[in-house]
Amino acid sequence: MNAVVFAVSLMLVLSLLRVNVVLSIVTSALIGGIISGLSLDSVIQAFNQGLQGGAAIALNYAMLGAFAVAISRSGITDLLATHIISKLGQEQTKNKLLYLKSLLLCLILMAAISSQNIIPVHIAFIPILIPPLLQVMNQLKLDRRLVACLLTFGLTATYMLLPVGFGGIFLIDILHKNITASGLEIATNEMPFIMALPVSGMAIGLLVALFISYRKPRSYQTQPVDASPKVAIKVEKKQLITAFLAITVALSTQLYSESIVVGALLGLIVFAIGGVIKPAQTQDIFTEGLQMMAMIGFIMISAAGFAEVLKATGHIDTLVQSVNGVIGDNQLLAAILMLVVGLLITMGIGSSFSTIPIIASIYVPLALSFGFSPLATAALVGTAAALGDAGSPASDSTLGPTSGLNADGQHDHIWDSVVPTFLHYNIPLIIFGTFAAMTL
DSSP: HHHHHHHHHHHHHHTTTTTHHHHHHHHHHHHHHHHHTTOOOHHHHHHHHHHHHHHHHHHHHHHHHHHHHHHHTTTTTHHHHHHHHHTTTTTOOOOHHHHHHHHHHHHHHHHHHTTTTSOOGGGGHHHHHHHHHHHHHHHHHHOOHHHHHHHHHHHHHHHOOOTTTHHHIIIIIIHHHHHHHTOOOOOOOGGHHHHHHHHHHHHHHHIIIIIITSEEEEOOOOOOOOOOOSSSOOHHHHHHHHHHHHHHHHHHHHHHHHHHHHHHEEEEEEEHHTTSSSSGGGGHHHHHHHHHHHHHHHHHHHHHHHHHHHHHTHHHHHHHHHHHHHHOHHHHHHHHHHHHHHHHHHHHOOOOHHHHHHHHHHHHHHHHHTTTOOOHHHHHHHHHHHHHHHHHHTTTHHHHHHHHHHHSSSSOOOIIHHHHHHHIIIIIHHHHHHHHHOOO
């Protein structure tokens, strides 16, 4: 059996059986590497090499966590939660509840979209914003699986479509750079157009989740959450201005330097200068941010080790070649199987950003050999890479929603985040990615 298929399948099965994600990743990496013919020492060496590459990931998440904590210290998130809770205290009619649900879902979606560009904190805003809103969700009997789908859509679809912030990194710095290095000639301004069809599939999946799958009320026990907002909170105008300046500085610096760490650092400095945080408090803020993002960062580091083992087996190329031998001249079957194989690869790696260099080097010459146009080839590569973010147990786009929605222990990572996002996004991505490959 192909070691990549076996390792990814084992990791998914163990995760579905509620085995800890890190243990599932490490176990699957070791067994998959040994099945491929590598010695135990070689597997461990490859895994450790991947862990070293994950150090940058850990620092990025720690800095993003600290920056998100500083934003919360400005009072913006508590102000939002308190405002919504105050609305619940008024007379609750059917139309009023529908309005509050719609308002809450729109605000969460806007926050997720903004986290990729306007306020570049990625998933770090979720454990800050969502826990104070759990009380509201419980009173509205809002299905948290829907909120998980909403957050994952905002996190993933945004960078796939908008070439700003993290989207600029994904579309231009990684996707465009790697496909042109592999021989394609595509203008940078064509990248959003190429990914529009796959993203539209995700939008349809979100509508299905909203109006069909999770529209019915779901009851949760009301339990105390440490992040619950105060009944009354006063936010000074100076704090809001400082928060706006800090966010602006962080975004512009990140875009200029292409460094999340530098952007978050300068944002923290602005918060300190503005008096929102004191220099002596930076230790506590960094520690709180690190604790908040520690599990996510640890899983992502483990996934980096897993990815390195997959590459060391050499079975990624073997998997693609075996599929190539089955396809023949059928272009439709070629597109479907390339996306399915991409799904297997990215589900194991868990990051579309890390997967593109691997996918592009293999898929570009393969797609061109089947007669796909440059635009269709780019759509195949971009969609295949994004599949892992939408439904992998090791993806930050599923780990992030869980970190906020499970603050009171009532939201399971696999069954309430991973499975819903996999069904509502990965399946539409394969369908619409295939359609894009056949029409572009």
